[in-house]
Amino acid sequence: MIIPPSHPRRESLLIREKIVEGYRRGIVALEGLIAHGRGECFDYLLGEKTHDFALKAIKASIALLLLSKYPVISVNGNTAALVPREIIELAEMIDAKIEVNLFYRTREREEAIAEWLKKHGAREVLGVGEDASATIPELFSERRRVSPRGILVADTVFVPLEDGDRTEALKRLGKKVIAVDLNPLSRTARAADITIVDNIVRAAKIMVKEAKIMKNKDRRELEEIIANYNNNEVLQQALKTILNRLEKLSSSKLTIDI
Ligand code: ATP
Numbered sequence: 331m332i333i334p335p336s337h338p339r340r341e342s343l344l345i346r347e348k349i350v351e352g353y354r355r356g357i358v359a360l361e362g363l364i365a366h367g368r369g370e371c372f373d374y375l376l377g378e379k380t381h382d383f384a385l386k387a388i389k390a391s392i393a394l395l396l397l398s399k400y401p402v403i404s405v406n407g408n409t410a411a412l413v414p415r416e417i418i419e420l421a422e423m424i425d426a427k428i429e430v431n432l433f434y435r436t437r438e439r440e441e442a443i444a445e446w447l448k449k450h451g452a453r454e455v456l457g458v459g460e461d462a463s464a465t466i467p468e469l470f471s472e473r474r475r476v477s478p479r480g481i482l483v484a485d486t487v488f489v490p491l492e493d494g495d496r497t498e499a500l501k502r503l504g505k506k507v508i509a510v511d512l513n514p515l516s517r518t519a520r521a522a523d524i525t526i527v528d529n530i531v532r533a534a535k536i537m538v539k540e541a542k543i544m545k546n547k548d549r550r551e552l553e554e555i556i557a558n559y560n561n562n563e564v565l566q567q568a569l570k571t572i573l574n575r576l577e578k579l580s581s582s583k584l585t586i587d588i
Contacts, residue, residue, distance in 0.1 A: 342370065342378065345412065345531055352411025356442040359434040362408045365491070372512035373529050375572045380536060383567035384528035390559035391488070391508045391524050392424070392540045393552040398486035398506070401426040402456075406433070409490045409530060410443045414450040416534035421452075423541035426488070429457040429480035433493060435472035456480040466499055474499075489522075490530050497521040510534075514568035525561055527568040 333343045349366050352358035395401045403417055403426050410417070410430075421428050430443050437459060444455040456462075456477035464478040473496045476482050487500055490510040494517025500507050501521055509522035510530045519525045526533050544552070 342373070345529075346370075348411055349408060352407060355411075355446065356438055357446055358407040358411050359432070359439065361434060362406070362411075366408060369491075369512040369529070372514075372572075375575065376512065376527070376568070377575060378529070380528050380532045381568070381571055383564045383571070384526050384533060385536070386559070387524050387526040387561070387564050388528075388533060388536050388540055389544070390555055391526060392537060392544045393547075393555040394486055394506060394508065394524060395424040395426065395488065396541070396544060396547075397549065397552050397556070398424075398484075400484050401486045401488065402480045402484035403428050404431045404481060404487055404489045404492075405429065405443065405447070405455075406431060406491055407439065407443060410446055412531050413490075413534040414447055414452075416538050418447065418450055418452045419538045420534065420541055423538065423545060427477075427480050427484075428452055428455050429477050430455060430462075431457055431473055431476065431481065431489075431496075433471050433473050433496075435462075435475065466503065471495070489518075490534070492518045492522075494518045494521060514565045514572075519565060523561060524559065525565060527564070 331347060333340050337343065349358055349363060353363060401424055403421055405417060405428055417428065428447065430440050432439060440458045444458045447455050456479055461477045462475040464476050464482040466474045466476055481487055484505060486506040488508045489497065492509050497507050497509060497518045498521045507522045508524045509518050510526045510528065510533050511519045512527060512529060513519060514527050
């Protein structure tokens with residue numbers, strides 16, 4: 331599809347195209363298209379930009395990932411379709427494993443995602459086929475199947491675009507969880523230790539940039555960033571941003587350009 335450069339929703343439409351392309355390649359599940367739509371709605375309300383509260387969460391995430399002994403990035407279809415390069419770059423920066431973990435798991439989709447990530451430069455992708463031989467208790471979906479070399483033994487799991495059940499299950503296992511979710515009201519957003527309320531497309535780029543900078547900080551500085559971080563405050567700021575924005579818009583003359 332050709333989207334003119336002047337189109338006011340160009341960025342959003344280009345992202346949509348990536349998701350659709352991911353679906354055509356067998357990477358994104360049909361349900362992933364709907365989940366993306368829910369995200370788009372919140373992005374619209376947030377003004378489609380990265381706010382300070384997201385930046386704060388990104389910095390805390392990178393600090394936590396750098397301090398972790400065994401960080402793992404859990405990748406689903408939408409994440410793989412939208413930010414494959416950024417996930418690989420980030421994994422290299424923070425020395426993390428990459429693991430495929432799917433709600434709607436099929437062997438074909440696992441393999442399509444692993445192949446897609448390898449095509450973008452990933453050296454190893456866990457959680458494919460027999461490698462997903464361990465089980466996380468208390469989860470009923472196919473997401474309970476994990477790699478014994480990955481999520482099972484991780485101390486911190488970065489789960490962009492997660493569902494609430496899994497975030498809660500990972501927490502119960504004593505893992506630190508970092509999520510990216512445009513919806514500050516979702517169970518994922520509320521259950522995670524750190525929630526980046528931003529579009530994964532924008533957030534992942536900033537995460538790579540921050541990882542490059544923060545890699546050189548000493549341990550004490552990183553620990554201080556985490557000690558000063560409050561996820562509840564960040565979620566409140568996200569909601570207040572939506573509220574203030576709508577308040578302002580609802581009391582002004584509505585033009586086409588918001
Ligand atoms: P929960 O189970 O946590 O309450 P949910 O039922 O909304 O949440 P899903 O149906 O898995 O969970 O929805 C996926 C979530 O991902 C949604 O909350 C949506 O806002 C978010 N999301 C979708 N696309 C993006 C994106 N590109 N960037 C960030 N977040 C996104």
